[in-house]
Amino acid sequence: MKKLFAVIAALAFTGSAFAATHSEKAAAGDAPKTDQQNKMASCNKEAAGMKGDERKAFMKDCLSAKPKTSTAQKAQQDKMKSCNAEAKGMKGDERKKFMSDCLKG
Incomplete structure:
Protein backbone atom coordinates (compact mmCIF):
# COMPACT_ATOMS: atom_id res chain seq x y z
CA MET A 1 0.00 0.00 0.00
CA LYS A 2 2.89 2.36 0.80
CA LYS A 3 4.39 1.70 -2.64
CA LEU A 4 1.12 2.55 -4.34
CA PHE A 5 0.90 5.80 -2.38
CA ALA A 6 4.50 6.66 -3.36
CA VAL A 7 3.77 6.02 -7.05
CA ILE A 8 0.63 8.18 -6.96
CA ALA A 9 2.51 10.99 -5.19
CA ALA A 10 5.32 10.80 -7.76
CA LEU A 11 2.83 10.98 -10.63
CA ALA A 12 1.07 13.96 -9.05
CA PHE A 13 4.39 15.76 -8.62
CA THR A 14 5.40 15.02 -12.23
CA GLY A 15 2.08 16.34 -13.48
CA SER A 16 2.43 19.61 -11.58
CA ALA A 17 6.01 20.00 -12.81
CA PHE A 18 4.80 19.48 -16.38
CA ALA A 19 2.09 22.09 -15.90
CA ALA A 20 4.64 24.61 -14.61
CA THR A 21 6.91 23.97 -17.59
CA HIS A 22 3.99 24.32 -19.98
CA SER A 23 2.91 27.64 -18.44
CA GLU A 24 6.50 28.93 -18.65
CA LYS A 25 6.55 28.15 -22.37
CA ALA A 26 3.24 29.93 -22.84
CA ALA A 27 4.63 32.99 -21.04
CA ALA A 28 7.67 32.92 -23.33
CA GLY A 29 5.28 33.63 -26.22
CA ASP A 30 5.23 37.22 -24.96
CA ALA A 31 8.96 37.58 -25.71
CA PRO A 32 9.98 39.92 -28.55
CA LYS A 33 10.03 38.36 -32.00
CA THR A 34 13.27 37.59 -33.78
CA ASP A 35 14.18 39.19 -37.11
CA GLN A 36 13.29 35.95 -38.88
CA GLN A 37 9.87 35.86 -37.20
CA ASN A 38 9.24 39.48 -38.19
CA LYS A 39 10.28 38.69 -41.76
CA MET A 40 7.92 35.69 -41.83
CA ALA A 41 5.02 37.84 -40.62
CA SER A 42 5.77 40.50 -43.23
CA CYS A 43 6.00 37.95 -46.05
CA ASN A 44 2.75 36.34 -44.89
CA LYS A 45 0.96 39.70 -45.11
CA GLU A 46 2.30 40.28 -48.63
CA ALA A 47 1.24 36.77 -49.70
CA ALA A 48 -2.38 37.34 -48.72
CA GLY A 49 -4.67 35.95 -51.42
CA MET A 50 -2.03 33.72 -53.01
CA LYS A 51 -2.49 29.95 -52.98
CA GLY A 52 -0.62 26.80 -53.85
CA ASP A 53 2.55 26.92 -55.90
CA GLU A 54 2.29 30.68 -56.42
CA ARG A 55 2.31 31.28 -52.64
CA LYS A 56 5.07 28.73 -52.07
CA ALA A 57 7.31 30.38 -54.69
CA PHE A 58 6.59 33.87 -53.35
CA MET A 59 7.35 32.86 -49.76
CA LYS A 60 10.60 31.21 -50.80
CA ASP A 61 11.77 34.34 -52.61
CA CYS A 62 10.54 36.67 -49.88
CA LEU A 63 12.17 34.78 -47.01
CA SER A 64 15.48 34.29 -48.82
CA ALA A 65 15.76 37.93 -49.94
CA LYS A 66 18.53 39.90 -48.31
CA PRO A 67 17.47 42.94 -46.30
CA LYS A 68 17.61 46.21 -48.16
CA THR A 69 20.46 48.49 -47.17
CA SER A 70 19.69 52.09 -46.36
CA THR A 71 21.34 55.00 -48.14
Whole structure:
Protein backbone atom coordinates (compact mmCIF):
# COMPACT_ATOMS: atom_id res chain seq x y z
CA MET A 1 0.00 0.00 0.00
CA LYS A 2 2.89 2.36 0.80
CA LYS A 3 4.39 1.70 -2.64
CA LEU A 4 1.12 2.55 -4.34
CA PHE A 5 0.90 5.80 -2.38
CA ALA A 6 4.50 6.66 -3.36
CA VAL A 7 3.77 6.02 -7.05
CA ILE A 8 0.63 8.18 -6.96
CA ALA A 9 2.51 10.99 -5.19
CA ALA A 10 5.32 10.80 -7.76
CA LEU A 11 2.83 10.98 -10.63
CA ALA A 12 1.07 13.96 -9.05
CA PHE A 13 4.39 15.76 -8.62
CA THR A 14 5.40 15.02 -12.23
CA GLY A 15 2.08 16.34 -13.48
CA SER A 16 2.43 19.61 -11.58
CA ALA A 17 6.01 20.00 -12.81
CA PHE A 18 4.80 19.48 -16.38
CA ALA A 19 2.09 22.09 -15.90
CA ALA A 20 4.64 24.61 -14.61
CA THR A 21 6.91 23.97 -17.59
CA HIS A 22 3.99 24.32 -19.98
CA SER A 23 2.91 27.64 -18.44
CA GLU A 24 6.50 28.93 -18.65
CA LYS A 25 6.55 28.15 -22.37
CA ALA A 26 3.24 29.93 -22.84
CA ALA A 27 4.63 32.99 -21.04
CA ALA A 28 7.67 32.92 -23.33
CA GLY A 29 5.28 33.63 -26.22
CA ASP A 30 5.23 37.22 -24.96
CA ALA A 31 8.96 37.58 -25.71
CA PRO A 32 9.98 39.92 -28.55
CA LYS A 33 10.03 38.36 -32.00
CA THR A 34 13.27 37.59 -33.78
CA ASP A 35 14.18 39.19 -37.11
CA GLN A 36 13.29 35.95 -38.88
CA GLN A 37 9.87 35.86 -37.20
CA ASN A 38 9.24 39.48 -38.19
CA LYS A 39 10.28 38.69 -41.76
CA MET A 40 7.92 35.69 -41.83
CA ALA A 41 5.02 37.84 -40.62
CA SER A 42 5.77 40.50 -43.23
CA CYS A 43 6.00 37.95 -46.05
CA ASN A 44 2.75 36.34 -44.89
CA LYS A 45 0.96 39.70 -45.11
CA GLU A 46 2.30 40.28 -48.63
CA ALA A 47 1.24 36.77 -49.70
CA ALA A 48 -2.38 37.34 -48.72
CA GLY A 49 -4.67 35.95 -51.42
CA MET A 50 -2.03 33.72 -53.01
CA LYS A 51 -2.49 29.95 -52.98
CA GLY A 52 -0.62 26.80 -53.85
CA ASP A 53 2.55 26.92 -55.90
CA GLU A 54 2.29 30.68 -56.42
CA ARG A 55 2.31 31.28 -52.64
CA LYS A 56 5.07 28.73 -52.07
CA ALA A 57 7.31 30.38 -54.69
CA PHE A 58 6.59 33.87 -53.35
CA MET A 59 7.35 32.86 -49.76
CA LYS A 60 10.60 31.21 -50.80
CA ASP A 61 11.77 34.34 -52.61
CA CYS A 62 10.54 36.67 -49.88
CA LEU A 63 12.17 34.78 -47.01
CA SER A 64 15.48 34.29 -48.82
CA ALA A 65 15.76 37.93 -49.94
CA LYS A 66 18.53 39.90 -48.31
CA PRO A 67 17.47 42.94 -46.30
CA LYS A 68 17.61 46.21 -48.16
CA THR A 69 20.46 48.49 -47.17
CA SER A 70 19.69 52.09 -46.36
CA THR A 71 21.34 55.00 -48.14
CA ALA A 72 23.47 55.70 -45.06
CA GLN A 73 24.65 52.08 -44.94
CA LYS A 74 25.47 52.15 -48.64
CA ALA A 75 27.43 55.38 -48.23
CA GLN A 76 29.37 53.88 -45.30
CA GLN A 77 30.15 50.75 -47.33
CA ASP A 78 31.37 52.85 -50.26
CA LYS A 79 33.52 54.94 -47.91
CA MET A 80 35.03 51.76 -46.43
CA LYS A 81 35.90 50.44 -49.90
CA SER A 82 37.51 53.73 -50.85
CA CYS A 83 39.55 53.97 -47.64
CA ASN A 84 40.66 50.35 -47.98
CA ALA A 85 41.88 51.02 -51.51
CA GLU A 86 43.85 54.07 -50.35
CA ALA A 87 45.36 52.17 -47.40
CA LYS A 88 46.84 49.49 -49.63
CA GLY A 89 50.37 48.68 -48.50
CA MET A 90 49.99 50.22 -45.04
CA LYS A 91 50.30 48.01 -41.99
CA GLY A 92 49.89 48.13 -38.23
CA ASP A 93 49.38 51.40 -36.40
CA GLU A 94 49.89 53.44 -39.57
CA ARG A 95 46.96 51.66 -41.25
CA LYS A 96 44.76 51.88 -38.14
CA LYS A 97 45.30 55.64 -37.85
CA PHE A 98 44.75 56.21 -41.55
CA MET A 99 41.54 54.13 -41.62
CA SER A 100 40.21 55.89 -38.53
CA ASP A 101 40.88 59.35 -39.99
CA CYS A 102 39.60 58.36 -43.43
CA LEU A 103 36.33 56.91 -42.12
CA LYS A 104 35.69 59.90 -39.85
CA GLY A 105 36.35 62.52 -42.51
